[in-house]
Amino acid sequence: MRRFPLSLLLLAACGRPPAADLVAYGKVWTGDTTRPFAAAVATRGDTVLAVGDSATIAAYVGEKTRVLANGSGLITPGFMDDHVHFLDGGFQLSSVDLRSSDSPAEFIRRLQAFAAERRPGEWILGGDWDHERWPGSPLPRHEWIDSVTPNNPVFVSRLDGHMALANRLAMQAAGITKATKDIEGGTIVRDPKTGEPTGVFKDEAMGPVYGVMPEPSEAQVDAALARAMQFAATKGVTAVGSVSAQWSQVAGLLRARKNGTLSLRFSLYPALAGWHRVADSLVANGPGDDWIRLAGVKGFVDGSLGSTTALFFEPYADDPRTSGLLTTPEDSLRSQIGRADSAGLQVAVHAIGEKANALVLDIYDSVAKAHGARDRRFRIEHAQHLRPQEVERMATQGVIASMQPYHLSDDGRWAGKRLGSRVGDSYVFRSLLDHKAHLAFGSDWTVASIDPLLGIWAAVTRRTLDGKNPGGWIPEQKISLDEALHAYTTSNAYGVFAEATRGMLKPGYRADLVLLDQDLFSIPPEAIETAHIRTTVTGGKVVYQSTE
Numbered sequence: 001m002r003r004f005p006l007s008l009l010l011l012a013a014c015g016r017p018p019a020a021d022l023v024a025y026g027k028v029w030t031g032d033t034t035r036p037f038a039a040a041v042a043t044r045g046d047t048v049l050a051v052g053d054s055a056t057i058a059a060y061v062g063e064k065t066r067v068l069a070n071g072s073g074l075i076t077p078g079f080m081d082d083h084v085h086f087l088d089g090g091f092q093l094s095s096v097d098l099r100s101s102d103s104p105a106e107f108i109r110r111l112q113a114f115a116a117e118r119r120p121g122e123w124i125l126g127g128d129w130d131h132e133r134w135p136g137s138p139l140p141r142h143e144w145i146d147s148v149t150p151n152n153p154v155f156v157s158r159l160d161g162h163m164a165l166a167n168r169l170a171m172q173a174a175g176i177t178k179a180t181k182d183i184e185g186g187t188i189v190r191d192p193k194t195g196e197p198t199g200v201f202k203d204e205a206m207g208p209v210y211g212v213m214p215e216p217s218e219a220q221v222d223a224a225l226a227r228a229m230q231f232a233a234t235k236g237v238t239a240v241g242s243v244s245a246q247w248s249q250v251a252g253l254l255r256a257r258k259n260g261t262l263s264l265r266f267s268l269y270p271a272l273a274g275w276h277r278v279a280d281s282l283v284a285n286g287p288g289d290d291w292i293r294l295a296g297v298k299g300f301v302d303g304s305l306g307s308t309t310a311l312f313f314e315p316y317a318d319d320p321r322t323s324g325l326l327t328t329p330e331d332s333l334r335s336q337i338g339r340a341d342s343a344g345l346q347v348a349v350h351a352i353g354e355k356a357n358a359l360v361l362d363i364y365d366s367v368a369k370a371h372g373a374r375d376r377r378f379r380i381e382h383a384q385h386l387r388p389q390e391v392e393r394m395a396t397q398g399v400i401a402s403m404q405p406y407h408l409s410d411d412g413r414w415a416g417k418r419l420g421s422r423v424g425d426s427y428v429f430r431s432l433l434d435h436k437a438h439l440a441f442g443s444d445w446t447v448a449s450i451d452p453l454l455g456i457w458a459a460v461t462r463r464t465l466d467g468k469n470p471g472g473w474i475p476e477q478k479i480s481l482d483e484a485l486h487a488y489t490t491s492n493a494y495g496v497f498a499e500a501t502r503g504m505l506k507p508g509y510r511a512d513l514v515l516l517d518q519d520l521f522s523i524p525p526e527a528i529e530t531a532h533i534r535t536t537v538t539g540g541k542v543v544y545q546s547t548e
């Protein structure tokens, strides 16, 4: 628990409140259940001094205090997003945007235009295409793009990151031919007639192509991190859990801190398979602080619903040949989780399908029983499709459901055809909260936008992007605005062991807060997505101010 600096306590004892660096007036949702609402907040340095009515807080205004008046908007604790792919996000911000291409022709046109601007030999990555937007949902093929990308290897991902399309140059670079053998935990999509790879690689099969890409330079990493930090601030995000974090990202953040450009708090989860490196680093350097913290490790057990690689007990309704993929062999998953836990690391595992979630819960249970009681806070990333018995186990085992509500607005358009009668087990926020499980929200950026307001909108309305579910998709799983805000603040703080200092606006807590231009509590839930961030304060500093 953080204590006030002695000087502040002495000043307070003399009857004169210390001058705040910053005071914000306006309706405040504090995240503190003992005092959910207030009318103003004062901060000094990186600490919340006081939260209360405006008269009380006015006493903290000194000559140099920066005063922000938020009118009829809402002030909240800074949003925490516990699941982002942060460095990828930074690279994506300067990459080709294929997300909104609604047809193969548009997909090809955008790649052609982007490639025309690149230096020969430069790899074209990112993209975030979505074949579910295209009539008939065909997977793309390398022949579509070879002639328009003659000088650049291309490896553009589907928006879920679980498959990617390579052009001919990229496949040549990776040595992929018709003779290339299948890869465990992945799929090389092949032409059914000729057996030739079509250019689409799923899950582990993407490895050989990623393996031949040049590593980004330090300057490229630094530029991507700076772009991504600025972007997160525009969306009111003050802390992230960066999952599958590359060591180049860790190094880049340490450089940013040294240069004084770090403007976001990071909890880092490098790959589970490299747990020993994380453990070694913790022994050598300690866990870090609440700006850069080596938090734990993140693994994978299955793929995604969109790529039909999420692991279920029964086959897919629209593709009975498969019930998904186990992307990490069970034995190695079990031993890696066990060793990481023995080293005191927090373990987070990606699990989407029902069988994947059940398997991870089994492993967590056996590891916890074997190693004895400890405040370990195992996490399941996505926890997207849970049978009732797994919902119950999430709660009884104390496993954090780290979920991304905006994915439901996306998947809800087509999940029914993939899942059939199981579809009601999708994104069961209400059931998890009713069972008193820990529900923490994030975006999975770059899979979805990092914008927490979109996530909150999705969680409370459960509307889908096609507009076909105005009353909500699986509406019985809706949660309240208050619950969604908690999932983006206090629950996320708990998810990274920071609940004693972050996630609430309360004296002694960190000075992370956001000013929204609308009071989310007094507008219809459907309108939440139209609210904007006015000001983002991280560590007591204004890191974003809207110009409108």
Ligand SMILES: [Zn+2]
Pocket (backbone or CB within 6 Å): 083, 084, 085, 243, 444, 447
């Ligand atoms: Zn992810």
